[in-house]
Amino acid sequence: MFGYAGKILNVDLTRGVVEPLETPEKLARAFLGGRGLGAALLYQETEAGIDPLSSSNILIFMTGPATGAPLSACARWEAVTKSPLTNMYLCSSVGGFFGAELKFAGFDGIVIRGRAEKPMWLSVLDGKAELRDAGEFWGLNAEETELAIQKELKDRRASVASIGQAGENLVKFASIQVNLHSLGRGGSLGRGGMGAVMGSKQLKAIAVRGHGKVEVADDEGLMVLARELVKELKLDKWGTPWLVDEINREGLFPTRNYQQGTFEGAQRINAKTMREQLVKRDTACYACTIACGKYSVIAKGEYKGTFVDGPEYETIWSFGAQCGIDRLDAIAAANMWCDRYGLDTISAGNVIGFAMECYERGLLSKGDTHGLELKFGAHEVLLEFIRKIAFREGLGALLAEGTRTAAKKIGGGAEHFAIHVKGMELPAYDPRGAWGMALAYATACRGGCHLKAWTVGDEVITPRYDRFSTEGKAKLVIGLQNTRAVEDSLGVCALGRKAIGDEEMVRILAITTGWNFSTKELLKAGERIYNLERLLAVRDGISRKDDTLPPRLLEEALPNLKGSKIGRENFDRMLNEYYSLRGWDNDGKPTREKLEELGLLELLEG
Numbered sequence: 315m316f317g318y319a320g321k322i323l324n325v326d327l328t329r330g331v332v333e334p335l336e337t338p339e340k341l342a343r344a345f346l347g348g349r350g351l352g353a354a355l356l357y358q359e360t361e362a363g364i365d366p367l368s369s370s371n372i373l374i375f376m377t378g379p380a381t382g383a384p385l386s387a388c389a390r391w392e393a394v395t396k397s398p399l400t401n402m403y404l405c406s407s408v409g410g411f412f413g414a415e416l417k418f419a420g421f422d423g424i425v426i427r428g429r430a431e432k433p434m435w436l437s438v439l440d441g442k443a444e445l446r447d448a449g450e451f452w453g454l455n456a457e458e459t460e461l462a463i464q465k466e467l468k469d470r471r472a473s474v475a476s477i478g479q480a481g482e483n484l485v486k487f488a489s490i491q492v493n494l495h496s497l498g499r500g501g502s503l504g505r506g507g508m509g510a511v512m513g514s515k516q517l518k519a520i521a522v523r524g525h526g527k528v529e530v531a532d533d534e535g536l537m538v539l540a541r542e543l544v545k546e547l548k549l550d551k552w553g554t555p556w557l558v559d560e561i562n563r564e565g566l567f568p569t570r571n572y573q574q575g576t577f578e579g580a581q582r583i584n585a586k587t588m589r590e591q592l593v594k595r596d597t598a599c600y601a602c603t604i605a606c607g608k609y610s611v612i613a614k615g616e617y618k619g620t621f622v623d624g625p626e627y628e629t630i631w632s633f634g635a636q637c638g639i640d641r642l643d644a645i646a647a648a649n650m651w652c653d654r655y656g657l658d659t660i661s662a663g664n665v666i667g668f669a670m671e672c673y674e675r676g677l678l679s680k681g682d683t684h685g686l687e688l689k690f691g692a693h694e695v696l697l698e699f700i701r702k703i704a705f706r707e708g709l710g711a712l713l714a715e716g717t718r719t720a721a722k723k724i725g726g727g728a729e730h731f732a733i734h735v736k737g738m739e740l741p742a743y744d745p746r747g748a749w750g751m752a753l754a755y756a757t758a759c760r761g762g763c764h765l766k767a768w769t770v771g772d773e774v775i776t777p778r779y780d781r782f783s784t785e786g787k788a789k790l791v792i793g794l795q796n797t798r799a800v801e802d803s804l805g806v807c808a809l810g811r812k813a814i815g816d817e818e819m820v821r822i823l824a825i826t827t828g829w830n831f832s833t834k835e836l837l838k839a840g841e842r843i844y845n846l847e848r849l850l851a852v853r854d855g856i857s858r859k860d861d862t863l864p865p866r867l868l869e870e871a872l873p874n875l876k877g878s879k880i881g882r883e884n885f886d887r888m889l890n891e892y893y894s895l896r897g898w899d900n901d902g903k904p905t906r907e908k909l910e911e912l913g914l915l916e917l918l919e920g
């Protein structure tokens with residue numbers, strides 16, 4: 315197989331066995347790699363209804379054919395599992411160097427099963443893999459773990475994916491941190507509790523390092539494309555924080571737990587302020603020329619000593635506007651501590667903002683907060699609440715369960731403003747300011763996620779659609795979802811879309827693997843992947859009742875945007891059209907005809 319290393323590492327923690335298996339070529343061709351291949355293996359190897367934190371769950375790391383190729387914006391890889399936050403299918407994408415190193419070490423992916431008797435870590439070095447005792451690392455944060463492992467391996471360039479205390483303590487939105495202390499770009503498998511799954515298996519970290527090469531089908535074509543991409547994909551000076559001004563100006567920057575759509579402190583936390591006050595250098599994933607990462611250092615003041623690869627737009631929002639905080643230094647410090655404890659910054663900021671609203675409405679008292687004033691704007695309490703969540707202390711133990719569960723337990727109408735879909739906290743775009751996002755959130759394969767179909771580009775940034783209308787949104791969302799499924803499966807970064815469109819992805823697949831797909835066939839693979847993910851969700855009980863939005867976002871208008879109220883009727887119109895175009899029944903289940911058209915069951919059961 316060109317473009318693939320040809321082997322997947324099978325790790326059974328219960329039995330303490332590590333063995334290489336062949337990468338299944340038929341499945342790789344049908345589901346491309348990365349997210350698609352991971353979902354196919356999850357479907358085949360797990361049962362419906364399993365407890366995500368039990369030994370029956372499996373955690374899959376999977377690269378795509380582009381991962382590790384010397385192409386700009388092609389360093390991504392994917393993790394797939396069942397989420398403890400949503401209790402359904404979960405996929406998560408990250409860049410850095412880990413995916414490339416894994417392939418250079420001779421493996422396309424790692425499938426982790428069972429549960430170790432005691433804390434372990436896994437080393438994967440040039441084709442050799444072994445489980446090692448992690449007793450002395452248990453209790454360390456993710457950064458300390460990465461440094462300790464690199465020291466043990468005597469290799470500063472070993473790529474490490476590790477969990478912090480949040481993962482050990484099974485916080486439902488604990489992350490896996492990747493290349494946290496690298497000189498290049500680090501990242502998080504942030505959403506949905508990947509870190510808790512790893513923690514439940516008593517697996518503290520995986521370190522990879524390889525010096526091999528993945529053979530591709532067309533070496534010359536690869537060099538030609540590499541040069542083209544370098545020309546097209548220039549350094550991004552601002553990174554994702556450029557969105558702060560745009561989204562705030564257009565009035566869909568969720569503020570104080572989605573009570574408003576503009577934040578009066580936005581200028582103090584925008585990309586320009588960040589570049590001037592915090593950023594020391596740009597960071598990039600393997601072979602990427604965009605270098606969207608921004609390494610920030612705080613040298614003075616109460617947050618002195620903070621250094622972090624970030625914050626990105628979503629994190630600026632989650633600890634900024636969402637919590638009513640206009641201090642970039644506090645936001646950067648919150649980002650650093652989330653990375654160290656191993657916490658998803660989106661869910662952490664969302665749930666803290668939610669708790670702030672509960673406190674201001676009298677649903678939480680000072681008795682609940684240990685005397686702390688958990689008010690919007692109170693940056694002084696931010697780090698303490700992040701710590702409490704990571705260690706499940708006091709109110710932190712409740713917030714560690716996620717917004718959905720916390721709202722149920724707090725009661726008193728809190729569920730009305732618990733901002734999540736299927737249990738996953740929503741990110742930084744108020745769907746009332748771009749109705750396509752309402753449908754995108756409601757139908758995202760992993761719950762409340764902006765990355766599966768980011769309609770903001772087509773509705774707000776370069777508008778091609780009326781953003782306060784249902785018109786055309788179902789088709790738009792489906793197209794974006796299918797394309798994203800292809801990108802995530804090949805290992806292509808969505809931030810490279812300026813130069814890597816559908817045709818370039820066809821070229822990437824052909825150059826790396828030798829498989830000549832048409833654009834139509836490639837997007838069909840994207841559709842196949844999305845339907846497979848829906849099958850995984852459906853078998854865990856997801857249906858139309860779950861494809862919805864929190865009441866606040868459905869029933870109220872944004873005070874700053876006239877005509878922004880979506881309403882149930884409009885929402886249902888979009889959802890009905892979506893189901894119909896997808897070939898799903900009225901309850902959101904893929905029909906037999908659709909599954910046959912995509913050859914799905916035959917592939918999965920064959």
Ligand code: SF4
Pocket residue numbers: 386387388389390409410499597598599602603604605606607807808809810
């Ligand atoms: S654009 Fe950013 S996230 Fe994407 S591959 Fe490049 S550095 Fe990594």
